[in-house]
Amino acid sequence: MTFAIVAELPLGTYRGAGQDGRPEPLPSVARLHAALLCAAGFGPRAVPRGDILAPCEADEVALRWLEEHPPDGVVIPQLIVNRGRAVAYRDDGTVKKTPTAMTIKKLPKSPDASVAVNGQFVWVWREEPPPPVRAALEALCAEVAYLGTTESPVRLRTAAGNEVPTPTHDLDPSAGLFSVGSVAVAAPMPGRTAELMAAHERTIGTPPSMREDKIKSDEKSLSAVPPRERVGTRRYMRRNAVYAQAPWEQVILLPLDRAIPECYRVKWAVAAHRGLIRLIGEGAPPLVTGAYPPAVRRPSNRLALHFLDPSMPVAVDSDAPATLAILVPAGTDAADMEVLSEAVSSLTSLRGPGGWFVRVTGEPTVVAGARMWAEPEVGHIRLWRTSPAAVPDTRGVRGSDWTFAHAALLSLGFVWKDQLPAVAGRQDEYYRNLARAVTETGAAVVHVRALRTTNIGDYVHRVNEHAVVRPYIAHLWLGDLATPTTIAAIGQSRHLGGGLLVPVDVPEQTSSNEITFPEHAQLKRGNGRAW
Numbered sequence: 001m002t003f004a005i006v007a008e009l010p011l012g013t014y015r016g017a018g019q020d021g022r023p024e025p026l027p028s029v030a031r032l033h034a035a036l037l038c039a040a041g042f043g044p045r046a047v048p049r050g051d052i053l054a055p056c057e058a059d060e061v062a063l064r065w066l067e068e069h070p071p072d073g074v075v076i077p078q079l080i081v082n083r084g085r086a087v088a089y090r091d092d093g094t095v096k097k098t099p100t101a102m103t104i105k106k107l108p109k110s111p112d113a114s115v116a117v118n119g120q121f122v123w124v125w126r127e128e129p130p131p132p133v134r135a136a137l138e139a140l141c142a143e144v145a146y147l148g149t150t151e152s153p154v155r156l157r158t159a160a161g162n163e164v165p166t167p168t169h170d171l172d173p174s175a176g177l178f179s180v181g182s183v184a185v186a187a188p189m190p191g192r193t194a195e196l197m198a199a200h201e202r203t204i205g206t207p208p209s210m211r212e213d214k215i216k217s218d219e220k221s222l223s224a225v226p227p228r229e230r231v232g233t234r235r236y237m238r239r240n241a242v243y244a245q246a247p248w249e250q251v252i253l254l255p256l257d258r259a260i261p262e263c264y265r266v267k268w269a270v271a272a273h274r275g276l277i278r279l280i281g282e283g284a285p286p287l288v289t290g291a292y293p294p295a296v297r298r299p300s301n302r303l304a305l306h307f308l309d310p311s312m313p314v315a316v317d318s319d320a321p322a323t324l325a326i327l328v329p330a331g332t333d334a335a336d337m338e339v340l341s342e343a344v345s346s347l348t349s350l351r352g353p354g355g356w357f358v359r360v361t362g363e364p365t366v367v368a369g370a371r372m373w374a375e376p377e378v379g380h381i382r383l384w385r386t387s388p389a390a391v392p393d394t395r396g397v398r399g400s401d402w403t404f405a406h407a408a409l410l411s412l413g414f415v416w417k418d419q420l421p422a423v424a425g426r427q428d429e430y431y432r433n434l435a436r437a438v439t440e441t442g443a444a445v446v447h448v449r450a451l452r453t454t455n456i457g458d459y460v461h462r463v464n465e466h467a468v469v470r471p472y473i474a475h476l477w478l479g480d481l482a483t484p485t486t487i488a489a490i491g492q493s494r495h496l497g498g499g500l501l502v503p504v505d506v507p508e509q510t511s512s513n514e515i516t517f518p519e520h521a522q523l524k525r526g527n528g529r530a531w
Contacts, residue, residue, distance in 0.1 A: 002124060002125065002127075002128070002161065003124070003125045003127070003128040003134065003158065003159070003160050004158065004160070004163075004164040004165070005137065005141060005157075005158055006121075006122050006156070006157050006165075007032075007122070007147060007154050008154065008156075008157075009117050009120075009152065010154075011152070012116060013114045013115060013152065014026070014027060014114065014115040014117050014147065014148060014152050015114045015115070015148045015152040016031060016148025019228075022319070023082070023083060023113045023115060025081050025115055026076055026115070026121060027121055027148060028186035028187065029066075029070060029071060029123060029186065029187040029188065029234070030186040030187055030188050030192070030231050031147055031148065033067070033187075033192060033193075034196065036063060036137070037055065037063055037196055037197075039140045039143035040056070040060075040063065040140055041053060041054055041197070041200070043140070043143040044143070045059055045139060045140070052200075052204065054197065055193075055197075058136045059140060060193060062132075062133045062137050064193055065129055065130075066188060067189060067190045067230075068190055069125060069129070071123040071125055072125055072126045073124040073167025073168075073169060073170045073171065073239075074121070074123055074167055074236055075120065075121065075165050075166075075168050076168050076169060077118050077119025077121065078117075078118040079115055079117060079118075080115070082115070083113060083317065084111070084114075085110075087109070087110060088108070089107065089108055090106060090107055090109055091106055092105040092107045094219035094220060094221055095215065095216065095217065095219045097217040105219075114152075120165070122164070122167070124165075124167045128160060134158065134160075138157075138158045141156035141157055141158055142156070142157075144156045167239060168239060169183055169238050170236060171234060171235075171236055172235055172236065172237040173235075175235035175236075176235070177341065177345065177366070178337065178341045178364070178366050179366065180366055180368045181237055182235045182236065183237075183238075184233050184234075184235055185233070185235070185236060186231055186234075187231070187232055187233065188231060188232075189231065191230045199227055245330070245370070246330065246368070246369035246370040246487070246488070247300065247301050247330065247418075247419075247488055248301060248330070248487060248488070249329065249330040249331075249332070249368070249369050250328045250367070250369055251326065251327050251366070251367050251368075251369055251487055252326040252328065252364050252365070252366055253308075253324070253365040253367065254324040254344070254347065255318055255320030255323055255361045256307075256320055256321065256322040256350075256358045256360060256361065257320070257358060257359045257361045258322060258356075258358040259321040259322045260309070262387060262388050263458045264353060265306070265307045266457070266460065266493055266497040267353045267497075268307060268350065268352045268353070268358075268497065269461075269496040269497025269498075270461050270496055270497070271350050271351060271353070272305045272324055272350050276340070276343050276344070277289060279342075279343040279346050280340075280342075280343045284339075287303050287329075287332060287336045288336075288339075288340060288343075300329075300414060300415065300416075301329040301330075301494075302329055302495055303326065303327065303329065303495065304326075304327035304329075304489055304494060305324065305325070305326055305327070305495070306324075306325045306327065306500045307322055307325070308322065308325055309322055312503070313374040314373065314374065315371055315374045315485065316367055320361060322358070324350075324360075325372075326344065327489070328369075347360060369486060369487050370482075370485060370486045371485050372487035373484065373485045373487065373503050375484060376484050376503070376505045377505060380505040381505070381506060381508055382503050383446055383475050383477055384475065384478060384503060384504065385473070385475050385476075385501070385502050385504045386472070386474050386500070387500055387502045388497065388500070389451050389458075389459050389473050389499070390408065390471065390472060390490050390493070390494075390498060390499035391459050391470070391471050391491045391492040391498060391499070392404070392407040392411065393410060393491060394407075394410065394431060397432060404450055405445040405448050406435050408445050408448060408472070409439060409445060410431055410434060410435045410438075411491050411499070412438045412490055413435055413438045414434070414490075415489075415494065416482075419481075420438070421437060423437050441479045441480045441481050442478075443477060443479040443480075443481050444479065445475075445477075446475045446476060447475040448472055448473070448475070450471075451471045456469040458471075459471040459498050460493050460498065461493060461496050475504060478501075484503070487500075487501070488501045
């Protein structure tokens with residue numbers, strides 16, 4: 001019979017900080033274990049052990065059972081993470097010396113950082129624990145007052161049988177960091193209970209000496225950080241997840257510490273590409289290098305690198321100034337994916353134009369390419385804008401009727417070629433037929449404007465010396481080619497920072513004549529620097 005621990009949040013919000021100090025989106029199994037240990041060690045079930053209180057034997061057995069039996073599934077309700085924008089300062093309780101007086105140090109805090117929760121968090125086990133363990137867990141759940149901070153009250157209870165909700169995510173031991181749809185959850189490992197109890201005894205066991213306890217002119221907090229050597233990571237995969245077909249099946253997101261202006265994204269994408277190849281070393285797969293053997297058919301799309309900024313409606317919440325998005329095409333070989341994963345895990349910084357550095361500030365996040373963008377607001381339809389500008393894939397088709405609109409349709413065709421019906425013809429005939437096949441899916445060019453610029457390096461990395469580079473800004477309707485949340489890029493530079501299709505939402509029933517298409521902002525360059 002199934003067994004579960006259910007967490008109800010009366011205020012509809014959850015507040016808890018991760019190891020990096022940022023709000024964590026959901027309470028982990030490690031946090032649940034710590035809350036139950038606190039109830040066992042300080043609640044009415046605690047027993048004397050020397051000069052301190054400690055969990056009774058039955059509770060220790062129950063807590064060790066949690067260490068050895070991670071939940072087989074979890075229920076994760078709908079969440080909205082508010083990273084917090086306001087800053088309040090509180091007294092730290094330590095003394096700071098200033099030129100004029102002794103003051104109390106103050107620490108910053110984000111009072112509005114929290115997670116709005118629509119439902120309950122549930123941890124589910126397929127098999128019920130032994131009766132003594134279940135009885136101990138039931139008693140301890142009733143004594144837990146909150147998860148996370150004291151501003152996050154909770155009601156914990158147990159459930160069994162038909163009372164257990166259906167999990168939204170299942171434990172998958174084979175899932176890794178780059179598994180699409182996986183959720184990483186911190187969990188206690190065997191020995192976690194003993195680790196925390198020993199840390200508590202060390203903290204309260206020996207009082208500070210007179211010298212150590214003496215008031216100083218500039219003090220530091222002596223509060224010990226709880227150890228985490230016996231905390232591991234379990235990965236849970238969304239149950240029955242169905243992802244629409246997309247040119248790039250998954251996207252690896254790396255948060256960066258510096259914004260990347262639009263006019264430098266192609267150059268920075270080239271720098272990121274070189275960084276990955278350098279980390280992989282000799283034998284880098286064609287997926288990354290783009291250099292395929294002569295006898296191998298080149299795929300429609302390969303690995304693509306793009307930069308996102310906070311103004312883009314990314315489905316994954318982030319407060320980073322910029323994000324490197326590594327787009328992995330559909331059908332990527334498992335061995336190539338493993339090589340790429342190792343390189344991405346080792347990527348800590350990038351050296352770009354002007355000698356500037358950007359640093360990776362967090363762990364990679366992986367999302368499905370078909371779920372990259374947030375859904376459009378109700379009552380709005382989604383158009384797409386090329387950002388940075390796109391560059392035509394070909395020199396065009398002979399004839400005066402070939403325009404930038406045709407070039408944009410042809411670029412869409414090159415990206416979605418594997419999903420479109422087979423197109424006949426060669427050279428110009430093939431290009432016209434492919435553009436026509438794109439229009440038959442309902443895709444259309446709403447607005448297009450050529451850019452007249454001499455800074456072609458902003459839009460393309462490498463080009464034949466006799467070629468003419470004609471970048472353009474386009475607003476597109478993708479019809480049946482993609483869902484409103486699918487990420488894609490078009491044009492000659494779609495693999496290296498150019499032609500990213502960024503959502504533009506407009507109210508329904510709006511005609512094209514009523515839409516204001518913003519002019520392309522040319523960012524100024526100063527002294528050859530990237531900023």
